[in-house]
Amino acid sequence: MAGGAGGGETIMVAQDAHDPHGNDPHGHAIHAHAAPTSFIRKYIFSLDHKVIGLQYYFLALTAVFVGMFLSLLMRIHMIWPTANLPLLGHIQPETYLSLLTMHGTIMVFFVLTTAPQGGFGNYFLPIQIGAPDMAFPVLNMLSFWTTFIAFVVILAAFFVTGGAPLHGWTGYAPLSALPSAGPGEQLGADLWIASIAIFCVASLMGALNFITTTLDLRAKGMTMMRMPLTVWAWFITAILGLLAFGVLLSAGILLLLDRNLGTSFYVPLVVVNGQIMGHKGGSPLLWQHLFWFFGHPEVYIAILPGMGVASQLLSTFSRKPIFGYKAMVYAIMGIGFLGFMVWGHHMFMSGMSPYSAFAFSIMTMAIGVPSAIKTFNWLGTIRGGRVRFQTPMLYAIGFVSLFVSGGLSGPFLAQPVLDIPLHDTAFVVGHFHLIMGVAAIFGMFAATYYWFPKMFGRMMNERWGRIHFFLTLAGTYAIFMPMHYLGMAGQPRRYSQFTELAYLQHLIPLNTFMTYAAFVTIGAQLIFVINLFWSMFKGPKANDNPWEATTLEWTTATPPPHDNFGGKTPVVYHGPYEYSVPGAPKDYVMQTDPATVSSH
Amino acid sequence: MGETPRDSRRDGGATKKRAGESPAATQSGHIDMATLSTTVTITDPVIKDPKTGRGSGGTHPPVPGGGGGDRGGSGSSDPSERLRRTRLGLIVGLVASSMLFVSFTSVYIMRRGLPTLDDRTGGYVRDWLQVSLPTTLLLVNTLLLLLSSITVELARRQITRQAALAPVQSIPGVSIGKERNFPWLGATVALGLSFLTGQWMAWRELGNRGFYLATSPSSSMVYVLTAAHAIHLAGGLLVLLYAGATALRHKPVEDRRIVVDVTAWYWHFMALVWLYIFALLEFVR
Numbered sequence: 001m002a003g004g005a006g007g008g009e010t011i012m013v014a015q016d017a018h019d020p021h022g023n024d025p026h027g028h029a030i031h032a033h034a035a036p037t038s039f040i041r042k043y044i045f046s047l048d049h050k051v052i053g054l055q056y057y058f059l060a061l062t063a064v065f066v067g068m069f070l071s072l073l074m075r076i077h078m079i080w081p082t083a084n085l086p087l088l089g090h091i092q093p094e095t096y097l098s099l100l101t102m103h104g105t106i107m108v109f110f111v112l113t114t115a116p117q118g119g120f121g122n123y124f125l126p127i128q129i130g131a132p133d134m135a136f137p138v139l140n141m142l143s144f145w146t147t148f149i150a151f152v153v154i155l156a157a158f159f160v161t162g163g164a165p166l167h168g169w170t171g172y173a174p175l176s177a178l179p180s181a182g183p184g185e186q187l188g189a190d191l192w193i194a195s196i197a198i199f200c201v202a203s204l205m206g207a208l209n210f211i212t213t214t215l216d217l218r219a220k221g222m223t224m225m226r227m228p229l230t231v232w233a234w235f236i237t238a239i240l241g242l243l244a245f246g247v248l249l250s251a252g253i254l255l256l257l258d259r260n261l262g263t264s265f266y267v268p269l270v271v272v273n274g275q276i277m278g279h280k281g282g283s284p285l286l287w288q289h290l291f292w293f294f295g296h297p298e299v300y301i302a303i304l305p306g307m308g309v310a311s312q313l314l315s316t317f318s319r320k321p322i323f324g325y326k327a328m329v330y331a332i333m334g335i336g337f338l339g340f341m342v343w344g345h346h347m348f349m350s351g352m353s354p355y356s357a358f359a360f361s362i363m364t365m366a367i368g369v370p371s372a373i374k375t376f377n378w379l380g381t382i383r384g385g386r387v388r389f390q391t392p393m394l395y396a397i398g399f400v401s402l403f404v405s406g407g408l409s410g411p412f413l414a415q416p417v418l419d420i421p422l423h424d425t426a427f428v429v430g431h432f433h434l435i436m437g438v439a440a441i442f443g444m445f446a447a448t449y450y451w452f453p454k455m456f457g458r459m460m461n462e463r464w465g466r467i468h469f470f471l472t473l474a475g476t477y478a479i480f481m482p483m484h485y486l487g488m489a490g491q492p493r494r495y496s497q498f499t500e501l502a503y504l505q506h507l508i509p510l511n512t513f514m515t516y517a518a519f520v521t522i523g524a525q526l527i528f529v530i531n532l533f534w535s536m537f538k539g540p541k542a543n544d545n546p547w548e549a550t551t552l553e554w555t556t557a558t559p560p561p562h563d564n565f566g567g568k569t570p571v572v573y574h575g576p577y578e579y580s581v582p583g584a585p586k587d588y589v590m591q592t593d594p595a596t597v598s599s600h
Numbered sequence: 601m602g603e604t605p606r607d608s609r610r611d612g613g614a615t616k617k618r619a620g621e622s623p624a625a626t627q628s629g630h631i632d633m634a635t636l637s638t639t640v641t642i643t644d645p646v647i648k649d650p651k652t653g654r655g656s657g658g659t660h661p662p663v664p665g666g667g668g669g670d671r672g673g674s675g676s677s678d679p680s681e682r683l684r685r686t687r688l689g690l691i692v693g694l695v696a697s698s699m700l701f702v703s704f705t706s707v708y709i710m711r712r713g714l715p716t717l718d719d720r721t722g723g724y725v726r727d728w729l730q731v732s733l734p735t736t737l738l739l740v741n742t743l744l745l746l747l748s749s750i751t752v753e754l755a756r757r758q759i760t761r762q763a764a765l766a767p768v769q770s771i772p773g774v775s776i777g778k779e780r781n782f783p784w785l786g787a788t789v790a791l792g793l794s795f796l797t798g799q800w801m802a803w804r805e806l807g808n809r810g811f812y813l814a815t816s817p818s819s820s821m822v823y824v825l826t827a828a829h830a831i832h833l834a835g836g837l838l839v840l841l842y843a844g845a846t847a848l849r850h851k852p853v854e855d856r857r858i859v860v861d862v863t864a865w866y867w868h869f870m871a872l873v874w875l876y877i878f879a880l881l882e883f884v885r
Contacts, residue, residue, distance in 0.1 A: 135685050204696045212689040242692065246699030254707065254824070262814035264727075265707065269717055281716030281727040281817065289710075290703060 035562040045145075047137035048562060052144050053123030054455065059148060060115035061529075063106050064441075066155070068522050070103040075515040079508065081497045096496035097166035098184045102158070104169030105192065108298065109199050110151050112440050116305035117241070118147065118206060120447045121234040123455065125210060127553040128228050130219025130570040132563040135212040139205050146202035154195035162186040168494065170295065171196075173266035173287040177258040177279075180272050190259065193252050200249035203241050210238035219552070221572030225329070226591070228551045228576040229322065232329050233308025236336045237301050243340065244297040251290035258282065285350055292343035299436050300339040303403075304332060306443020307374060310399045312576075313446055314378050316549045317393035318385030319587050321577040323377040331377075334370035338363060348416040349423050357416045364414035371407055375400065386580075391465030392547070395446035398473050399439055405477075406435025409484060424494075427487025430480045438476045445472070445528070452535065453542030457558045460535040468527045475521030479514050486510065550588050551576050679763070679854040683861060690862045694869055697832065701873060704825055705880065711817045712884070729816035730885050734805040738878060741798035748791035749871040752840075755784035756864035763857040785844055785860065788867070792837045799830050818885070825877045833870050839863045 036042045046052060076083060077091045077099075084090050091099075122140065126133055134140045157164045162183040167176035171193070179186050214235045218227070227235075257263040258279070266287040267279035315322040322328060344352060344360035378400050387393065409431040413419045422428060445468075452460045491498065491507055498504045545554040552572070556565050570592050578589035589595060715724040758781065768774055803823070806812075811819040843859045 136689060204693075208689055208692045208696065211692045212685060216685045216688055242696050243699055246696045247703040250700050250703035250707070257813070257820065257824070263820040264814070264817060265711060265820070269719055276719075281714060283711070283714050286707060286710055286714075290707070293703075 045141060047133070047141055049122050049126050049134045049137065049140055050455075050560065050564075052140050053119050053121070055144050056114055056118035056122055056147070057120070059144075059151060060111045060119055060444075063110035063114065063151060065525075067103050067107040067111060068525065070099045070106070072518055072522055074099050074103065075518045077496065079499070079512045079515050081499055091496075093496040094166055094183055095163070097168075097182075097494070098158075098164035098188075100494060101166060101168050101184070101192070102154070102164045105154065105196070107437065108169055108302070109196070110147075110154075112302035112436065113199075113203065113241075113298070114147060115444050116309075116440060116447070117210075117234060117237050117301065118144070120230075120309070120444070120451065121210060121237070121305060122206075124451065124553055125231055125234050126213060126217065127556065127560060127564050128231050128551050129214065129217060129222050130552050130565070130572060131213060131217035132565070134209045135217055136209050140209050143202045143205035143209065146198055146205065150195045150198040150202060153191050153198060157184075157188040157191040157195070160187040160191065162188050165189040165192045167192075170291055171255070171287070172291075173255065173258070173282070173284045174268070174270050174279075176287075177255060177267045177282075178270065178272060178277060179259060180275075180277070190256065193256050193259075197249055197252040197256075200245040200252065203245045204249075207238040207241040207245070210234055211242065214238075219570045219572055222591075225326070226572055226575045228308075229311035229325070229328055229332075230305070230308035232332055233304045233306075233311075236332050237304045240297040240301050240304075240336050240339060244294040244301070247290055248294035251287060251294070255287065285347070288347050288350060289343070292346045293340075295346065296343040297336075297339045299432075300335055302436050302440045303443070304335070306399055306440045306446075307332065307403075309443045309447045309450070310378060310396045310403075311374075311381075312549075312551070313392050313396035313450055314381045314400075315577045315579065316547055317388045317390060317396070318382050319388070319579045320381055320385040321575075321579055323380030324373075325575065325577065327373055328377055331370035331373040335367060335374075338367045338370070342367065345414055345419070348419045354416070361414050361416055365411055368407075368411055371403075375404060375407075390449075390547075391460070391462055391469060392446050392450035394466065394469045395442050395449060398469065399442040399446060401473075402434055402439035402442055402476070405481070406431060406433075406439055410435070422487055424492055425487035426483040426491045426493050429493050430483030430487060433480045433483070434476075438480065442472075445469075448532070450547065451553075452532075453546045454553055454558055454560070456536050456539075457542055458535050458537075458539030459542045459546065460539060461531050464527055464531045468524055468531065471524035471527070472521060475517050475524060478517035479521060482510050482514055548586070548588050550574070550578055550590050552591055555590055555592050679858070683858050686858050686862050687865065690865060694866070700828065701825075701876070704821070704828065708821045708825075708880065708884070711821070727816060728818045729811075731806070731811050731816070731818050731822050731881070732809055733822070733881060734802050734809075735882070737798060737802050737805060741795050741802065742874065742878060744791050744795045744798060745871050745874055748788050748795065749868055751784045751791060752788040752864045752867045754782075755788055756861055758782075758784055759853065759857045759860045763853050766853050785840055785847075789837060789840050789844070792833060792840070792867075796830055796834065796837075799826055802826070822881055825881065829870065829874055829877055832873070833867075836863055836867050836870060839866075 036046065036048075041047075043051060046055075073085075073088070073091065074096065076085070077096055082090070122134070162185070165171075165176065165184040165188045166182045167185065167189065175181050175185065176189060176193075179189065214227075214231065218224075254263070254265045258266050262278065264279040264282035266284055267277065267282040268284070269280050270277045311322055311328055341363040342360055344356055345364045348357050348360075382397075409427070413422060413428060413431060449460055449465055452458075486507055487493075489504075489507055491504055491511075499508060542558055544556070544558050547554070552570055553560070555570060571594070572591045573594050574589055574591045576591060578584075578591075580587050581589050584595065712728050714726075714728075716727040717723075718725045803826070806819065806822065811822070813820055813823045839859060840863055843856055843863065846856050846859070
């Protein structure tokens, strides 16, 4: 343990003599912006990618509790549909749809997109490639605050007349395009679309920054093929975001025009409550195509950073090089590329041509290949290693478990003949919650426990970390695994109430069990939050490299100084996963270690 | 497992990569390493291995397309590096911007082909009316925009020259003579504003001819595409005005040069986008 810190100091190679203010002898500022002194510039409108990363992280932490609260209300309503809740009263069917919409939207956009990429990516991508900051710090600050505004706007939808929208996180037209279609489809839906559009702009700014930073700000010696797999994952995620969010933005603009200015992009001739709506000739399918052209890459935007973190941690805690680094890189690229080819598999129910469906189906199944490469490489990494089962590692293993469990139902749903009966059932809910929701969340937990010492200079409590892990793992499986069975037994999704349906009576005990599991799982998250904040102030002090890891963030001080490396510029000599190198003095070789030998 | 291939250094300039078959090349003291792993890389003792991580770094060709997105500082001191980085950022930003227009185009094509149920006859009809564009006015606007593309290019070259000469001028006693500085930036702003005004007049003319936003999906697309382009161009105008404002505040010419350079490339790209939109509206009725 102690070796790491010392190593960090000795292997830093300064290229120039710098004065303590970060200026080189020629008078140019090494870091574009000086360390801020005022509270507002330091913590609120900060240009420092580390502060911005934490801002994203805490925004997502807030959002995840809002989202979890909504899901708990849904689970309560499912088994006690007539319950009169304190403060909230009786949950109406349309309120249930609002809960569902807002839960999905907040979780997908403000948690799964925000924390892994905006949070950890912002904090650690520049440090892991040896850069003093993002390429465009002001843009970085703007992208966070734009995201923040988007979050405020979407929360506002709860409080306007009619309440939050009903159309689900996918916003299917014509429901989403007609203000008269339901109570939440009035101003609430406009706010929802506006929030998504603002979020798109923020994500585009973020993606631009990530890509430019990765391409242009890598330290000397940090070739692309020496980048940690986390960096690769963030980089490819940014490319996906760059290509996908513009399409969602355009779709949202047209939806706003349909709703407010009478155009007919998505709305055909529709009669609502006996009234002709005045639209003509639009196609709901047009929305579906545009939405899912974004929506499917979005799934990978959520999960790829988790894959990067899992790769990083499995290697570090197994004390072994990652199995097949290059294959891992190409698999990330392959998943990203195929992710743009498969949006139609969300639309098998739409009556698309069977030939199109077949093509989308084949492409979707093809994603199984890079996914399997990653899974087997993860297993190959652990196998034969001297595994240290610390909390971050547990979460990384949990990620692999959930990725496999959630992923295996993918090839089922990829086939139109199976998707059509399963599509509108709880089976799909179980599938995407395991793979996109919980697996990605496990990636975030792994990242939190792993990088917490670097971010806050203290260790998180290990025992409570393990308790949190086992409760969360068991709890999430208990909630989402039965959904597959429920789906096959015919329980529809998005129904606010089914307790009175005779054919679903025998499923109520299982549903009740799932609701109790949700209570326990959400309760377990309080352990995490307490551990997080308690450790921030009271945890044992961490040294600079507590996990004995090799990447650049562990070579610098804890927490890292304003310009990340204290005026020095790191020089990289090795790949990111040089563990148990034969003949090396320790069982890991830092990337910055100018040792003359490294095994290849 | 130890022999898993781990990283790629084949492009490393000074890296000497030897397969394990040449133990003779192994430096003394590390021979045992070669026997333990299938492949051994020997690097020169000190600094030679690291190569610049910048990939094609300094040799980036001046790519057509320059910077826009960024208004911020960056992590480096060297102006040429910052220029390259901002240009790279612009290219990335233009990809995102292109996706917006690609998406609108796909809506245009798809919506154009959709049949509509006619509530009177019960049969399927096309509701895609042919918009009669004010073509002459749009051609004048096109000319204005192309002219502005020329003036912004002249502004870009002018400030590039100024930036190159700035260090020379700072030497005491050296004078390079008074350069006549035509206000190309101002001319560009004027032409850009004229183009936007022209577009607004075209919208008025469309209204006079009975084509409003909701008249037909074809007229909706005319408004959507021209408005999306106009907003992009207005953003470019704001940046040019900002560059002008910083000139008055005597900011270093290098900083201003980066802003003007990337905005010029952005401006050229938006001129191309306009040509594309005009062609789409004119020829894909």
